[in-house]
Amino acid sequence: MRRLSREKIHRLAEIVVDVLQKHPGVTVRRDLRQLRWDVFTWIDQVLQMDEAIDARVREKLSRAYRHVPEGSSEWQILYRRLYDEELQGLGKYRR
Numbered sequence: 537m538r539r540l541s542r543e544k545i546h547r548l549a550e551i552v553v554d555v556l557q558k559h560p561g562v563t564v565r566r567d568l569r570q571l572r573w574d575v576f577t578w579i580d581q582v583l584q585m586d587e588a589i590d591a592r593v594r595e596k597l598s599r600a601y602r603h604v605p606e607g608s609s610e611w612q613i614l615y616r617r618l619y620d621e622e623l624q625g626l627g628k629y630r631r
Contacts, residue, residue: 540583549576585626593618 540548549572556562556571564571596618597604597611604611 539587545576545579545583546572548579549573589619589622589626592622 552575553564553568553572557564557568593615597614604614
């Protein structure tokens with residue numbers, strides 16, 4: 537899995553804050569720089585968590601199952617199942 541660069545994460549944070557500012561139902565009551573930093577930090581943490589889960593799932597697939605070619609439909613099904621189990625273990629659920 538490829539990690540987003542800091543620049544891309546920063547740009548995503550800017551977009552999120554811009555959308556929040558323009559939304560009629562949202563009132564931003566804090567410093568915009570701090571809000572962008574908080575959003576940046578949150579995105580970065582989510583991506584780090586995703587990378588850790590991905591590594592654990594790939595390790596499980598390589599150890600616990602007979603060789604299933606990566607990218608095959610069977611591999612994708614097993615990957616999704618194990619990924620969802622990891623998320624549930626963290627108390628987070630995939631959509």
